[in-house]
Amino acid sequence: MGSNIAATMARIGLTPGFGFLERAAKFEIGESTIPFRAGDSYARAIAVGVLNTAKVAVVSCILATVLGVALALMRLAGHPVLSGLVRWSIEVVRNTPLLLQLFFWIALAHALPPPRRAVVWFDCVFLTNRGVYLPSVIIAEGSWMAITAIAAILLGWLALLWRSRTRGPLSPLPLGLVAILALAVVIYASGFRISLHSPVVQGFNIQGGTSLTPEFAALLVGLTVKFAAIFAEIVRAGILSVRREQWDAARALGLSEFQIVRLVVLPQALRVITPLATSCYLDVIKDSSLAVAIGYPDLMNITNTTANTTGQALETLLIVVALYLTLNLSVSAVMNVYNARVAMRGGRPA
Numbered sequence: 629m630g631s632n633i634a635a636t637m638a639r640i641g642l643t644p645g646f647g648f649l650e651r652a653a654k655f656e657i658g659e660s661t662i663p664f665r666a667g668d669s670y671a672r673a674i675a676v677g678v679l680n681t682a683k684v685a686v687v688s689c690i691l692a693t694v695l696g697v698a699l700a701l702m703r704l705a706g707h708p709v710l711s712g713l714v715r716w717s718i719e720v721v722r723n724t725p726l727l728l729q730l731f732f733w734i735a736l737a738h739a740l741p742p743p744r745r746a747v748v749w750f751d752c753v754f755l756t757n758r759g760v761y762l763p764s765v766i767i768a769e770g771s772w773m774a775i776t777a778i779a780a781i782l783l784g785w786l787a788l789l790w791r792s793r794t795r796g797p798l799s800p801l802p803l804g805l806v807a808i809l810a811l812a813v814v815i816y817a818s819g820f821r822i823s824l825h826s827p828v829v830q831g832f833n834i835q836g837g838t839s840l841t842p843e844f845a846a847l848l849v850g851l852t853v854k855f856a857a858i859f860a861e862i863v864r865a866g867i868l869s870v871r872r873e874q875w876d877a878a879r880a881l882g883l884s885e886f887q888i889v890r891l892v893v894l895p896q897a898l899r900v901i902t903p904l905a906t907s908c909y910l911d912v913i914k915d916s917s918l919a920v921a922i923g924y925p926d927l928m929n930i931t932n933t934t935a936n937t938t939g940q941a942l943e944t945l946l947i948v949v950a951l952y953l954t955l956n957l958s959v960s961a962v963m964n965v966y967n968a969r970v971a972m973r974g975g976r977p978a
Contacts, residue, residue, distance in 0.1 A: 633942065640939070646947075648938045649674070655933055657925045659841050670934050677930035678951055684844065684926070685913045685955070688851035692912065693905075695852060696859025703864055714860075721857040727918055730850040734922040737842035743834045752826040754834055760845045761827040764838040843924035847916070855912050862904040866897035898970045906963035910956050917952075927951060 637644055649671040656666050661679040664672060703714045721729070740747065740757045747755040754761040827837030840848070870893045878888040917928040927948065935944040 642939050644943075646940075646943055648940050648943070651938070653934070654937065657930065658923075659844060659925055670938065673930050673934060674927070674947060674951075677925060677927035678955075680925055680930075681913070681916055681919075681927040682955065684847055684851065684919070684924070685916050688848055688855065688912050688916070689909050691848075691852040692855040692859050692908075695856035697863050699856060699860035700863035700867065703860060704867060718857040718860055721853055722861070726850065726854050726915055727921060729854060730846060730918055730922050733846035733850045734842065737846045742832075743829060744832060746829065746834065752837075754827055754829075756834065757842065758833075758839075759842050760840040761834045761837050762840070763826045764836070841924075843919070843922055846922055847919045847924050847926075851912055851916060854915075855908055858911075859905065859908055862901055862908060863897075865904075866899075866901035867893060869900045870896045895970075902963065902967040902970050906960060906967065909959055909963065913955050913959065914952065 634644060650669055652667045653670045653673045654666055655673075657664050657673065657676055659680065660676040661683055662672075662676060664676050699714055699718065702710055703718070705711055737759075738757055740755050743754070743756045743758060746761075749755070752763045825836050827834045827839075829835075874892055874896070875888060878892045883891065916926055919926040920929040920932065923929075931944045931948050935941045938944070
Protein backbone atom coordinates (compact mmCIF):
# COMPACT_ATOMS: atom_id res chain seq x y z
CA MET A 629 0.00 0.00 0.00
CA GLY A 630 2.81 2.38 0.87
CA SER A 631 4.56 1.61 -2.45
CA ASN A 632 1.38 2.24 -4.42
CA ILE A 633 0.71 5.51 -2.61
CA ALA A 634 4.27 6.75 -3.21
CA ALA A 635 4.11 5.76 -6.90
CA THR A 636 0.77 7.47 -7.42
CA MET A 637 1.93 10.69 -5.73
CA ALA A 638 5.11 10.70 -7.80
CA ARG A 639 3.09 10.24 -11.01
CA ILE A 640 0.88 13.27 -10.30
CA GLY A 641 3.80 15.40 -9.12
CA LEU A 642 3.20 15.38 -5.35
CA THR A 643 5.98 15.09 -2.81
CA PRO A 644 5.03 13.00 0.24
CA GLY A 645 5.47 14.67 3.61
CA PHE A 646 4.24 17.56 5.68
CA GLY A 647 6.33 20.29 4.13
CA PHE A 648 3.20 21.85 2.63
CA LEU A 649 2.29 23.12 6.10
CA GLU A 650 4.88 25.85 5.74
CA ARG A 651 3.56 27.03 2.38
CA ALA A 652 1.23 30.02 2.05
CA ALA A 653 -2.49 29.30 2.14
CA LYS A 654 -4.25 31.18 -0.67
CA PHE A 655 -7.69 31.32 0.92
CA GLU A 656 -9.48 33.40 3.51
CA ILE A 657 -11.22 32.13 6.65
CA GLY A 658 -14.48 33.86 7.47
CA GLU A 659 -14.21 33.45 11.25
CA SER A 660 -11.07 32.87 13.29
CA THR A 661 -10.13 32.96 16.94
CA ILE A 662 -6.62 34.13 16.11
CA PRO A 663 -5.66 36.59 13.33
CA PHE A 664 -5.46 34.98 9.89
CA ARG A 665 -5.31 36.27 6.35
CA ALA A 666 -4.62 34.80 2.93
CA GLY A 667 -0.89 34.21 2.60
CA ASP A 668 -0.38 32.79 6.09
CA SER A 669 0.82 29.21 6.35
CA TYR A 670 -1.37 26.14 6.11
CA ALA A 671 -0.25 25.23 9.62
CA ARG A 672 -1.77 28.46 10.94
CA ALA A 673 -4.96 27.82 8.99
CA ILE A 674 -5.29 24.37 10.57
CA ALA A 675 -4.61 25.93 13.99
CA VAL A 676 -7.54 28.30 13.35
CA GLY A 677 -9.72 25.27 12.60
CA VAL A 678 -8.67 23.53 15.82
CA LEU A 679 -9.42 26.62 17.91
CA ASN A 680 -12.78 27.15 16.20
CA THR A 681 -13.72 23.53 16.87
CA ALA A 682 -12.56 23.72 20.49
CA LYS A 683 -14.45 26.99 21.04
CA VAL A 684 -17.81 25.74 19.82
CA ALA A 685 -17.34 22.35 21.53
CA VAL A 686 -16.51 23.81 24.95
CA VAL A 687 -19.37 26.32 24.92
CA SER A 688 -21.80 23.67 23.65
CA CYS A 689 -20.78 21.24 26.40
CA ILE A 690 -21.31 23.86 29.10
CA LEU A 691 -24.69 25.01 27.77
CA ALA A 692 -25.87 21.45 27.08
CA THR A 693 -24.98 20.45 30.64
CA VAL A 694 -26.88 23.34 32.21
CA LEU A 695 -29.90 22.95 29.93
CA GLY A 696 -29.85 19.16 30.28
CA VAL A 697 -29.93 19.30 34.08
CA ALA A 698 -32.83 21.78 33.94
CA LEU A 699 -34.77 19.56 31.51
CA ALA A 700 -34.13 16.49 33.67
CA LEU A 701 -35.49 18.23 36.76
CA MET A 702 -38.56 19.42 34.84
CA ARG A 703 -39.06 15.91 33.48
CA LEU A 704 -39.01 14.55 37.06
CA ALA A 705 -41.36 17.24 38.33
CA GLY A 706 -44.74 16.11 39.57
CA HIS A 707 -46.62 18.44 37.18
CA PRO A 708 -48.04 16.22 34.41
CA VAL A 709 -48.27 18.95 31.77
CA LEU A 710 -44.71 20.21 32.28
CA SER A 711 -43.30 16.70 32.47
CA GLY A 712 -45.19 15.63 29.35
CA LEU A 713 -44.08 18.64 27.29
CA VAL A 714 -40.44 18.13 28.26
CA ARG A 715 -40.67 14.41 27.55
CA TRP A 716 -42.02 14.85 24.03
CA SER A 717 -39.60 17.68 23.19
CA ILE A 718 -36.70 15.46 24.30
CA GLU A 719 -37.97 12.56 22.23
CA VAL A 720 -38.35 14.71 19.11
CA VAL A 721 -34.85 16.19 19.43
CA ARG A 722 -33.13 12.90 20.27
CA ASN A 723 -34.74 11.05 17.35
CA THR A 724 -34.05 13.70 14.71
CA PRO A 725 -30.71 13.70 12.82
CA LEU A 726 -28.34 16.45 13.95
CA LEU A 727 -27.60 17.40 10.35
CA LEU A 728 -31.28 18.07 9.73
CA GLN A 729 -31.44 20.19 12.88
CA LEU A 730 -28.41 22.20 11.75
CA PHE A 731 -30.09 22.92 8.41
CA PHE A 732 -33.15 24.13 10.31
CA TRP A 733 -31.17 26.44 12.59
CA ILE A 734 -29.06 27.94 9.79
CA ALA A 735 -32.21 28.53 7.71
CA LEU A 736 -33.81 30.20 10.72
CA ALA A 737 -30.70 32.34 11.27
CA HIS A 738 -30.76 33.59 7.66
CA ALA A 739 -34.52 34.21 7.87
CA LEU A 740 -34.13 36.71 10.71
CA PRO A 741 -34.77 40.39 9.91
CA PRO A 742 -31.98 42.85 9.00
CA PRO A 743 -30.28 44.91 11.73
CA ARG A 744 -32.67 47.86 11.53
CA ARG A 745 -35.61 45.52 12.30
CA ALA A 746 -33.75 43.17 14.61
CA VAL A 747 -35.50 41.00 17.16
CA VAL A 748 -34.51 42.53 20.52
CA TRP A 749 -34.40 40.64 23.82
CA PHE A 750 -33.98 42.46 27.14
CA ASP A 751 -32.85 45.61 25.26
CA CYS A 752 -29.35 44.19 24.86
CA VAL A 753 -29.57 41.05 22.68
CA PHE A 754 -30.16 41.57 18.94
CA LEU A 755 -31.09 38.72 16.60
CA THR A 756 -30.46 39.56 12.93
CA ASN A 757 -29.65 37.82 9.66
CA ARG A 758 -26.07 39.07 10.09
CA GLY A 759 -25.64 37.30 13.40
CA VAL A 760 -26.43 37.55 17.09
CA TYR A 761 -25.22 40.64 18.95
CA LEU A 762 -24.59 40.38 22.69
CA PRO A 763 -23.25 42.74 25.38
CA SER A 764 -19.49 42.64 25.80
CA VAL A 765 -17.39 42.99 28.92
CA ILE A 766 -14.78 45.75 28.70
CA ILE A 767 -11.82 45.49 31.05
CA ALA A 768 -10.00 48.74 31.68
CA GLU A 769 -6.35 48.96 30.64
CA GLY A 770 -4.05 47.82 33.40
CA SER A 771 -6.67 45.63 35.08
CA TRP A 772 -5.23 42.32 33.92
CA MET A 773 -2.70 42.33 36.74
CA ALA A 774 -5.56 42.74 39.18
CA ILE A 775 -7.43 39.85 37.51
CA THR A 776 -4.36 37.65 37.91
CA ALA A 777 -4.07 38.58 41.57
CA ILE A 778 -7.77 37.94 42.15
CA ALA A 779 -7.53 34.53 40.48
CA ALA A 780 -4.49 33.66 42.62
CA ILE A 781 -6.32 34.68 45.81
CA LEU A 782 -9.38 32.65 44.90
CA LEU A 783 -7.31 29.58 44.04
CA GLY A 784 -5.39 29.91 47.28
CA TRP A 785 -8.61 30.21 49.26
CA LEU A 786 -10.06 27.12 47.54
CA ALA A 787 -6.87 25.16 48.24
CA LEU A 788 -6.94 26.08 51.94
CA LEU A 789 -10.64 25.28 52.12
CA TRP A 790 -10.02 21.88 50.55
CA ARG A 791 -7.22 21.21 53.04
CA SER A 792 -9.46 22.19 55.95
CA ARG A 793 -12.15 19.78 54.80
CA THR A 794 -9.76 16.88 54.31
CA ARG A 795 -7.25 17.36 57.13
CA GLY A 796 -8.67 20.04 59.47
CA PRO A 797 -8.81 21.97 61.66
CA LEU A 798 -9.02 25.24 59.68
CA SER A 799 -12.45 26.88 59.69
CA PRO A 800 -13.96 28.06 56.37
CA LEU A 801 -15.29 31.32 57.87
CA PRO A 802 -11.91 32.94 58.70
CA LEU A 803 -10.58 31.78 55.34
CA GLY A 804 -13.49 33.45 53.57
CA LEU A 805 -13.05 36.70 55.49
CA VAL A 806 -9.34 36.80 54.71
CA ALA A 807 -10.01 36.13 51.02
CA ILE A 808 -12.67 38.86 50.84
CA LEU A 809 -10.36 41.35 52.57
CA ALA A 810 -7.48 40.49 50.20
CA LEU A 811 -9.78 40.88 47.17
CA ALA A 812 -10.98 44.27 48.41
CA VAL A 813 -7.40 45.49 48.89
CA VAL A 814 -6.34 44.31 45.41
CA ILE A 815 -9.36 45.87 43.69
CA TYR A 816 -8.95 49.21 45.49
CA ALA A 817 -5.17 49.42 44.98
CA SER A 818 -5.15 48.46 41.31
CA GLY A 819 -8.03 50.62 40.11
CA PHE A 820 -9.72 47.53 38.73
CA ARG A 821 -12.60 48.49 36.41
CA ILE A 822 -15.01 46.34 34.43
CA SER A 823 -17.88 47.74 32.36
CA LEU A 824 -20.63 46.25 30.20
CA HIS A 825 -20.99 47.55 26.65
CA SER A 826 -24.35 46.81 25.03
CA PRO A 827 -24.84 46.85 21.23
CA VAL A 828 -26.95 49.62 19.68
CA VAL A 829 -28.50 50.14 16.25
CA GLN A 830 -26.64 52.80 14.27
CA GLY A 831 -27.64 53.40 10.68
CA PHE A 832 -27.96 50.15 8.76
CA ASN A 833 -25.91 48.08 11.18
CA ILE A 834 -25.42 47.35 14.88
CA GLN A 835 -22.41 48.78 16.67
CA GLY A 836 -20.78 47.77 19.92
CA GLY A 837 -20.96 44.60 21.96
CA THR A 838 -19.84 41.27 20.60
CA SER A 839 -21.33 39.34 17.71
CA LEU A 840 -21.79 35.71 16.75
CA THR A 841 -21.89 34.84 13.06
CA PRO A 842 -25.04 33.05 11.80
CA GLU A 843 -22.99 29.89 11.16
CA PHE A 844 -21.48 29.82 14.65
CA ALA A 845 -24.83 30.62 16.28
CA ALA A 846 -26.64 27.90 14.30
CA LEU A 847 -23.97 25.31 15.13
CA LEU A 848 -23.92 26.31 18.80
CA VAL A 849 -27.70 26.13 19.15
CA GLY A 850 -27.89 22.86 17.21
CA LEU A 851 -25.26 21.11 19.32
CA THR A 852 -26.65 22.53 22.56
CA VAL A 853 -30.26 21.51 21.89
CA LYS A 854 -29.35 18.05 20.59
CA PHE A 855 -27.02 17.08 23.41
CA ALA A 856 -29.04 18.80 26.13
CA ALA A 857 -31.81 16.33 25.32
CA ILE A 858 -29.34 13.45 25.58
CA PHE A 859 -27.81 14.83 28.77
CA ALA A 860 -31.27 15.26 30.30
CA GLU A 861 -31.92 11.55 29.97
CA ILE A 862 -28.51 10.77 31.47
CA VAL A 863 -29.21 12.96 34.49
CA ARG A 864 -32.71 11.54 34.88
CA ALA A 865 -31.34 8.00 34.83
CA GLY A 866 -28.72 8.93 37.43
CA ILE A 867 -31.29 10.46 39.77
CA LEU A 868 -33.68 7.53 39.38
CA SER A 869 -30.84 5.11 40.15
CA VAL A 870 -30.87 6.36 43.76
CA ARG A 871 -33.30 4.18 45.67
CA ARG A 872 -36.41 5.75 47.17
CA GLU A 873 -35.34 4.56 50.63
CA GLN A 874 -32.44 7.04 50.46
CA TRP A 875 -34.90 9.92 50.02
CA ASP A 876 -37.12 8.68 52.85
CA ALA A 877 -34.17 8.22 55.23
CA ALA A 878 -32.90 11.75 54.48
CA ARG A 879 -36.35 13.23 55.12
CA ALA A 880 -36.53 11.28 58.39
CA LEU A 881 -33.30 13.01 59.46
CA GLY A 882 -34.94 16.39 58.89
CA LEU A 883 -33.01 17.42 55.77
CA SER A 884 -34.58 19.86 53.33
CA GLU A 885 -35.21 18.90 49.71
CA PHE A 886 -32.20 20.93 48.59
CA GLN A 887 -29.98 19.24 51.18
CA ILE A 888 -31.28 15.83 50.16
CA VAL A 889 -30.39 16.44 46.52
CA ARG A 890 -27.00 17.99 47.29
CA LEU A 891 -25.81 15.67 50.07
CA VAL A 892 -27.56 12.36 49.41
CA VAL A 893 -28.85 12.01 45.86
CA LEU A 894 -26.30 13.88 43.76
CA PRO A 895 -23.14 12.15 45.12
CA GLN A 896 -24.69 8.76 44.31
CA ALA A 897 -26.17 9.84 40.97
CA LEU A 898 -22.83 11.20 39.77
CA ARG A 899 -21.44 7.66 39.73
CA VAL A 900 -23.96 6.86 37.02
CA ILE A 901 -23.94 10.24 35.28
CA THR A 902 -20.21 10.87 34.87
CA PRO A 903 -19.24 7.95 32.55
CA LEU A 904 -22.23 8.64 30.28
CA ALA A 905 -21.56 12.39 30.37
CA THR A 906 -18.01 11.71 29.18
CA SER A 907 -19.35 9.88 26.14
CA CYS A 908 -21.78 12.76 25.53
CA TYR A 909 -18.98 15.35 25.58
CA LEU A 910 -16.89 13.29 23.16
CA ASP A 911 -19.86 13.07 20.79
CA VAL A 912 -20.16 16.88 20.89
CA ILE A 913 -16.57 17.22 19.68
CA LYS A 914 -16.98 14.61 16.94
CA ASP A 915 -20.37 15.84 15.73
CA SER A 916 -19.10 19.42 15.53
CA SER A 917 -17.48 18.27 12.26
CA LEU A 918 -20.96 18.57 10.70
CA ALA A 919 -20.27 22.31 10.70
CA VAL A 920 -18.86 21.81 7.21
CA ALA A 921 -22.47 21.44 5.98
CA ILE A 922 -23.46 24.96 7.10
CA GLY A 923 -20.23 26.79 6.31
CA TYR A 924 -18.68 27.24 9.74
CA PRO A 925 -14.85 27.10 9.39
CA ASP A 926 -14.11 24.28 11.83
CA LEU A 927 -11.23 21.81 11.69
CA MET A 928 -12.90 19.55 9.12
CA ASN A 929 -13.88 22.43 6.87
CA ILE A 930 -10.40 23.97 6.79
CA THR A 931 -8.58 20.66 6.34
CA ASN A 932 -10.89 19.83 3.41
CA THR A 933 -9.94 23.14 1.81
CA THR A 934 -6.27 22.44 2.54
CA ALA A 935 -6.47 19.01 0.91
CA ASN A 936 -8.19 20.41 -2.17
CA THR A 937 -5.69 23.24 -2.67
CA THR A 938 -2.51 21.26 -1.95
CA GLY A 939 -3.44 17.79 -3.15
CA GLN A 940 -1.91 16.32 0.04
CA ALA A 941 -5.09 14.40 0.91
CA LEU A 942 -3.36 11.59 2.81
CA GLU A 943 -1.32 13.94 4.98
CA THR A 944 -4.30 16.15 5.83
CA LEU A 945 -6.32 13.04 6.71
CA LEU A 946 -3.61 11.96 9.14
CA ILE A 947 -3.56 15.46 10.65
CA VAL A 948 -7.34 15.42 11.16
CA VAL A 949 -7.21 11.99 12.82
CA ALA A 950 -4.36 13.06 15.12
CA LEU A 951 -6.04 16.34 16.13
CA TYR A 952 -9.44 14.80 16.84
CA LEU A 953 -7.75 12.04 18.83
CA THR A 954 -5.86 14.66 20.84
CA LEU A 955 -9.04 16.64 21.61
CA ASN A 956 -11.07 13.58 22.54
CA LEU A 957 -8.38 11.89 24.60
CA SER A 958 -7.75 15.13 26.50
CA VAL A 959 -11.42 15.44 27.44
CA SER A 960 -11.58 11.74 28.26
CA ALA A 961 -8.52 11.99 30.55
CA VAL A 962 -10.00 14.93 32.48
CA MET A 963 -13.37 13.23 32.87
CA ASN A 964 -11.72 9.95 33.93
CA VAL A 965 -9.88 11.76 36.72
CA TYR A 966 -13.15 13.31 37.88
CA ASN A 967 -14.93 9.97 37.59
CA ALA A 968 -12.29 8.34 39.79
CA ARG A 969 -12.82 11.00 42.47
CA VAL A 970 -16.59 10.54 42.35
CA ALA A 971 -16.31 6.76 42.52
CA MET A 972 -14.04 6.93 45.60
CA ARG A 973 -16.49 8.96 47.69
CA GLY A 974 -17.28 7.23 50.92
CA GLY A 975 -13.77 5.82 51.35
CA ARG A 976 -13.97 2.95 48.85
CA PRO A 977 -14.77 2.55 45.14
CA ALA A 978 -18.43 2.55 44.16
